[in-house]
Every structure is written in C-alpha cells, then in structure tokens.
Amino acid sequence: MKIDRVELRYLQVPLKAPFETSFGRFSVKDCIFVSVHSEGATGYAESVAFPAPYYNEETTETVWHVLERFLIPRLIGQELELPEEVSALLSPIRRNYMAISSLEGAVWDLYCKRKGISLAEALGGKKREIDVGVSIGIEPEVDMVLRNVERFVEQGYKRMKVKIKPGFDIRLLEAIRKRFGNELLLMADANSAYTLEQIDLLKQLDDYDLMMIEQPLAHDDIVDHAVLQKRLRTPICLDESIHTAEDARKAIELGSCRIMNIKIGRVGGLTNAKAIHDLCMRHDIPVWCGGMFELGVGRAHNIALSSLPNFTMPGDTSASDRYWTQDIVEPAVAFIRPGTLAVPSGHGIGYEINHKVLDRLTVRKSIF
Ligand SMILES: O=C(O)CCC(=O)c1ccccc1C(=O)O
Numbered sequence: 001m002k003i004d005r006v007e008l009r010y011l012q013v014p015l016k017a018p019f020e021t022s023f024g025r026f027s028v029k030d031c032i033f034v035s036v037h038s039e040g041a042t043g044y045a046e047s048v049a050f051p052a053p054y055y056n057e058e059t060t061e062t063v064w065h066v067l068e069r070f071l072i073p074r075l076i077g078q079e080l081e082l083p084e085e086v087s088a089l090l091s092p093i094r095r096n097y098m099a100i101s102s103l104e105g106a107v108w109d110l111y112c113k114r115k116g117i118s119l120a121e122a123l124g125g126k127k128r129e130i131d132v133g134v135s136i137g138i139e140p141e142v143d144m145v146l147r148n149v150e151r152f153v154e155q156g157y158k159r160m161k162v163k164i165k166p167g168f169d170i171r172l173l174e175a176i177r178k179r180f181g182n183e184l185l186l187m188a189d190a191n192s193a194y195t196l197e198q199i200d201l202l203k204q205l206d207d208y209d210l211m212m213i214e215q216p217l218a219h220d221d222i223v224d225h226a227v228l229q230k231r232l233r234t235p236i237c238l239d240e241s242i243h244t245a246e247d248a249r250k251a252i253e254l255g256s257c258r259i260m261n262i263k264i265g266r267v268g269g270l271t272n273a274k275a276i277h278d279l280c281m282r283h284d285i286p287v288w289c290g291g292m293f294e295l296g297v298g299r300a301h302n303i304a305l306s307s308l309p310n311f312t313m314p315g316d317t318s319a320s321d322r323y324w325t326q327d328i329v330e331p332a333v334a335f336i337r338p339g340t341l342a343v344p345s346g347h348g349i350g351y352e353i354n355h356k357v358l359d360r361l362t363v364r365k366s367i368f
C-alpha cells in the first residue's frame with residue numbers, strides 16, 4: 001500500500017464531567033485525529049497527548065508539529081507491505097511516541113481494511129470479548145468518589161480504579177472498603193505523586209487488598225519502584241515509566257513491578273505495544289490496557305489490542321458514555337453485557353466514523 005495523503009484534524013470535545021488526577025484537572029479533551037488514505041481506503045487513529053505536558057513531555061500541539069514536519073513527510077509516497085514497517089521508518093525520530101503512535105495506528109487500520117480483516121485479527125488477538133474496568137477521578141470530598149464508585153458498580157464495571165494523591169489516599173480507600181466490602185476489585189493510581197521517603201504511608205496501602213498500586217513513584221523511575229516492590233505485598237503496576245520494550249525488560253529484570261499497564265500512545269504504537277505484551281507474557285507479568293480519555297477511534301484500537309491473550313486484567317477501556325455525550329464512531333462503544341465489550345469483527349477498527357459529529361468537533365484541519 002502506498003500512502004497517498006494524510007489528513008490531520010485538531011479536535012476539542014467537552015468531557016461530561018471534569019476528571020482530576022494527582023497532576024491536573026481535565027474538562028476538555030484535545031486530540032489530533034489522523035486519517036491516512038491509500039487508493040480509496042482510509043485508516044483512522046487519534047492522538048492521546050494532553051494540551052499540557054503534565055502526564056509526559058508531549059502536548060497536542062507538539063504532536064501536530066512532529067507529525068507535520070517529521071513523520072508525515074517520511075511516510076507519504078512510501079510503498080508499505082506491513083504496518084510493522086512504520087515503526088522502523090519513523091525510528092530516526094527520538095521519543096515523541098504519542099505522535100508516532102497516532103500515525104502508526106492509522107496505518108494499521110488502513111492495512112486491515114485493505115486486507116479485509118479486523119484489527120484484532122491482524123494483531124493476533126483471539127479473545128472475542130473483554131472485561132472492562134473504570135478509572136475514577138479525585139473529587140473535593142471522599143463521599144463524591146463513593147457516589148461515583150456506586151454508579152459504576154451499578155453499570156457493571158468489573159474493577160474500580162481510584163486516583164489518589166497525598167492527603168487523599170488512605171481515608172478514601174478506608175471509606176471504599178467500609179462501604180463496598182472486600183469483594184470489590186479495587187486498585188489505586190497515584191500518577192507519580194509519592195517518593196520513597198513516604199514508604200511508611202505506602203506500606204499502609206497493603207491493608208486494603210488492592211489488586212495493584214499504579215505508578216506510585218516518579219514518572220521516569222524503575223529503580224526506586226524495585227526497592228518499593230520488595231517492601232510491599234500489593235503488586236506495583238507501572239504506567240508512566242514504560243515507553244519501550246527495553247524499558248519493560250529492565251523493569252522486569254529489576255523487579256520494579258508485577259503488572260504492566262500498556263497504553264498504545266505511550267509506547268509509540270501497536271507494534272511496540274504488542275512487543276511489550278509478548279515480553280510480559282514470557283515473564284508471567286499480566287498486562288492490561290490503559291486509557292487516556294479516548295474517543296471512539298482510540299477506544300477501538302484499545303479494544304483490539306486487549307484481545308491479545310496476556311491482557312488478563314480489566315482495562316480502562318470504558319464505554320463511550322463514560323466520558324462523551326456523543327462519540328465520533330457509530331455505533332458508540334457500548335457493553336454487550338454489563339462490564340463486557342465485544343471485540344469487533346468488522347474490517348479494521350470495526351467502527352464507522354460519524355463524519356457529522358467529527359466535523360462539529362474539528363477546530364482546525366490540514367491535508368498533506
Ligand atoms: O478512563 C481513562 O481513559 C483512563 C483515565 C486515567 O486513568 C488517566 C487519565 C489521564 C492521564 C493518565 C491516566 C492514567 O491512567 O494514569
């Protein structure tokens with residue numbers, strides 16, 4: 001397949017309700033929507049970088065810049081046989097994994113549509129349905145989080161992840177366990193809000209039967225996490241610290257985590273995401289798919305990836321209505337049973353684009 005043309009759109013979409021993490025509060029989703037065209041077929045993907053560099057160093061605008069100046073020019077006119085070739089073609093560009101991923105993902109979708117297969121099938125996924133968890137933000141009051149937990153339990157979500165930060169951790173977990181009991185599948189995500197100096201506090205987390213604690217320490221650390229994991233009964237799950245299969249290998253060798261969160265954008269695309277999945281599987285490290293407030297296209301990529309066998313834990317792959325009043329895909333991503341999503345069998349990502357909604361959300365557009 002020869003890439004004829006790439007279209008970029010800057011989208012802005014209001015969230016149903018603001019979402020707070022230890023590093024900031026979000027009320028609007030910004031992303032770059034990528035369409036890749038080849039001989040009448042089109043592949044789609046969306047970027048996951050945020051408008052400000054608080055989760056990682058990329059921003060929505062750096063994604064656009066790097067795509068326009070460095071990535072798209074390397075791809076246009078290229079004759080590609082397999083989507084795996086994109087990573088190699090773009091490898092001279094250091095980091096900027098979210099930018100790379102948004103182009104690579106669109107090529108995967110395009111490849112699958114031309115071949116007449118689903119994205120899950122192309123990746124080697126066998127699961128036909130996946131279990132779904134939900135991520136719940138920090139609120140001004142513990143009670144407000146309890147109400148959100150209750151709402152998502154009622155909707156059937158199979159695991160609750162609550163965001164924590166110093167001062168909003170033990171009392172939150174205490175209240176959740178008191179109200180919902182020990183059966184609830186519960187985990188906490190700190191987004192790097194702690195240091196090893198707070199080890200006594202972090203050890204108290206062992207009292208709450210958490211499935212895991214996600215990224216307690218620095219975003220760029222795997223050394224202190226290894227020290228912490230030795231002192232904790234609760235498994236550590238790494239998110240921010242893992243960008244490449246090499247990062248994953250080193251974290252496994254050091255014992256920095258017992259579980260890994262894979263986000264396609266954070267690791268530079270589906271090819272790398274699959275490589276990390278395969279590596280973790282060989283080392284008995286279960287993985288699950290993280291989320292970045294994706295719209296339907298990003299969600300569809302996440303669902304396809306989650307069909308791989310070592311995605312054994314519910315991911316942050318919630319239904320469209322978790323965040324959006326109207327999604328850019330048709331049909332919207334919705335449960336087939338409470339807490340369960342079907343892996344689409346249609347070609348590519350398996351969802352159609354609602355172009356009317358897409359146009360309405362587009363604030364800027366360019367064709368290359
Ligand atoms: O529901 C989602 O999309 C996941 C939300 C989430 O947890 C998150 C949202 C923004 C930035 C980082 C994270 C994270 O997983 O750490």
Ligand SMILES: [Mg+2]
Pocket residue numbers: 189191214215239240261290
């Ligand atoms: Mg996280």
